[in-house]
Amino acid sequence: MTPRGAQTPVTPSDPGDSLLQALVRRQWTHGGIDEIAMAEIAGRYGVSVGEVRGVVHFYAFLDDASGVTHDIRVSDNIVDRMAGSAELMALLARETGLSPGESRGPARLSFTSCIGLSDQGPSLLVNGLAMARVDAGRAAQIAERVRRGESVSRWPASWFTIEDNVRLPGRLLRGAFAPGEALGRARRIGSAALLDELEASGLRGRGGAGFPTARKWRLCAAAPGAHRVVVCNADEGEPGTFKDRVLLANHADRLLEGMAVCAAATGADIGLVYLRGEYRNLLDGLEGAISRLRAAGVIGDGFDVHVHLGAGAYICGEESALIESLEGHRGVPRIRPPFPVTRGYRGHPTVVNNVETFIAAAMVALNGPGWLREEGTPQSAGTRLLSVSGDCASPGIYEVPFGISIAEVLERCEARDTRAVQVGGPAGSLVPATRFDHRISHEDYSTGGSFMVFDDSRDLLDVVTNFTRFFTHESCGFCTPCRVGGALLGKRLDKIAGGGGTRVDVETMRQFAGVMRSASHCGLGQTASNPVMDLIEYFPEAIDARLCSMDYAPAFDLDAALREARELTGRDDPRAHLDRSEA
Amino acid sequence: MTDKVKVATVSLAGCFGCHMSLLDIDERLAELVERVTFDRSPFTDKKILGECDIGIVEGGVCNAENVEVLREFRRRCRTLVAMGACAINGGVPAMRNSFSVRECIGESYVRGIGVEDPQVPDDPELPLLLDQVHPVHEVVRIDYFLPGCPPPADTIWAFFTALLEGRDPTYSYRQIHYD
């Protein structure tokens, strides 16, 4: 069983670089990567042009032609939709004369998956830089400048300000220390004691899966290898999550120190941060923090940290796909085992943790295990940063103790008439009001932090269709159930939403979901049917109300299928039409 | 006569090959005719479809008329069967699905080799083409599928005997073929 990636060289030449990073740079400097550039880069990185093409076409933010000067991508998360992203798109299209999704010409307009600004939507990226709260006035100004062809570098800086929206800070957000303090204590007590303390603290991963952090670090420390690697997962791709954005913007020093603590515990010498492409505006700040901590001696000596940028692929948040991406490849999840802790980046034992996990680990290293245990539940120690968005008066970041009920969170964020909450993003759970007494914790509703609120004016079928489309768009395409099953689910949902669905379609969706859950290669496909299944289970009325009365309905819109022939022949007589209802 | 099973058959976007295979059950045909009567079918000259026990459809759905005939079959036949590759997945006619209707019509009536008096036919008597050829199960509910291009006579026989005996049809390994 030789996994993919195992053949890559064992001595990293430059862990800060890869084919993907070269492509990302080229995209910035030349507005895309044309065939000539691909051939040139292929030569430089010793791979075939076909492989380079394969990588370019995998990442949504890479273009295969150069010269894109204005690349506008409107965030397509359902919460952005609720804030008016569809209207924003229509306005931009009208005012710029661009057609959405058209991939030709120097100026482009398209939708993109959630960019991590659900608390201040509608939002968009211009040449990779985030812009929040884009109202009609701002949209008109943007369109004006696009029409004039004015370089984005000359647009007012104030347009790009992002709010933190920290509504409820707790011990993690408040905790501060001088550079080197946490690492200093970690070194003083030694790695064995540090790992014991971390274990006693009960810290579990904050990226969603909740794996005990000490156990992961121990496995990595124990694995044989000439190098060890610490990777910070700053991909934050789960729609509705934005807490890492705030942590990266304001607490990068503590994050880096947490990575250094991990290096001290595991003996790692290579540190990598995988920053999602959507957060390119945070890159300078992060590089600044790296310089500061190098100057302070926290990193740089025996353990250094480099930043890699993602390029628009949710799957790259999955740890083994993330490692593939760090190595410069397409973000396809690896076969596991072996897990990254024994064979990760370039074959070396690798710890992958979430941003929040590293900061919490730094706090434990500084303060001892009790610091985390003072809050939370026995199974879920400490606090959890929730990214709250949707139908509530105060969207933003809430640091809450584990064990808090959903109802309490709703009260805190001043949500009214709530019909449902999507806890943990599309990959998580759609929670009905009858379950709002349930708790945010590993033993009840575990979550990577996304908390999207929908009040009783919302059409949940719409919500679920948006989530399903997200997964279809983000599937890496490697395995059959997710690649095909997701697309098939989407077709059925569209059919139901269009009023042409029947009971049979609901049963068929169950069939697809069963296969996707149990047979998919990675977490994306295994969870991609959750929204649909939760809707069927908890909100059957949202579907039933849309089903047609027949026991069967065609798979496609018959009358629309005749449209082209009608246009060609100029006919519009009764025989030139087909009725859907007449089966 | 009255307790005979009533069967109707039709060829939509198909080549009649499946119907030929139906006749290919040879001497068993006599046995079949003992037990069934044919309603509307290329085998009879009945034009109007009556209430039937079994409807057998060859060919995919490529135009508006196919849709109407297929719906009529679904309304009148208690059990509806898709016979052959084209009914099941569109088959060879569905190879036009990678072209637009404009391209297909253009090639056949306007630009194609040997076309005289190029024009797009627009007579209301002619059925309009769907933008793609579809399998029959995407237009109506189908109860059974008989694979093959055409389905082997043995497969067809296994199907009939099972149905006439009130069983769900099962097939031996060699009776399932897609070619």
Next chain:
Amino acid sequence: MSVLIVDGREIEFEPPATIIEACNKAGVYLPHLCWRPDFSPHGSCRVCTVRANGREVAACITAAEDGMRVENTADDIVEKRKTLLSMLFVEGNHVCPACEKSGNCQLQAVAYYHGVTAPTLTYFYPPRPLDASHPDVVIDLNRCILCELCVRASRQSDGKNVFSIGGRGIDAHLVVNSETGRLGDSELDIDDRAAHICPVGAILPRRGAFQTPIGRRKYDIDPIDVAGDASEGET
């Protein structure tokens, strides 16, 4: 020697081995498409899904453990496989009557084995290209199931790197590693294993078509559990 219990039957195996390796050695057939004994396991088609100690896993990438109970023929497992096979059919354009591989095709064979009379999901009819630029080999992507056997054969057997995957999600597709993206400009040679490994009719050596008439081909004679994987070089 360790023991695996497959549908109640005990088979011995030498660890380390995957479930499918253990079964293959013992002559127990587990349906599969992207797995071949002499290439690294891939795990993409998922047709080898079994229940092992109560958990559904892909047998080609899951280690066999001593005493492990494997369900290969349980009804629900077979139903899932049929759905997966149907997904592969509707995703591409499989016109078997017009395909040179018919009768020797592994996708067909596994579907026959499981008694699939028809894939009844919604068909995609994707527009996919055909590449006839190579003098000896044709690629028809209408039939590609993304098993990546050609990708692996080229890299692992031929010491070349002729194929890669491009796109993602439902748009994922095979790409040819050549300057122009065309097969004729690649390093592929008719004697390469990659030219013959395709288990379906997507990569076809020229001039071999229909040498054995339909009806007398590999899977016309015997089911795949007897006949084995699609033969290399047979169209």
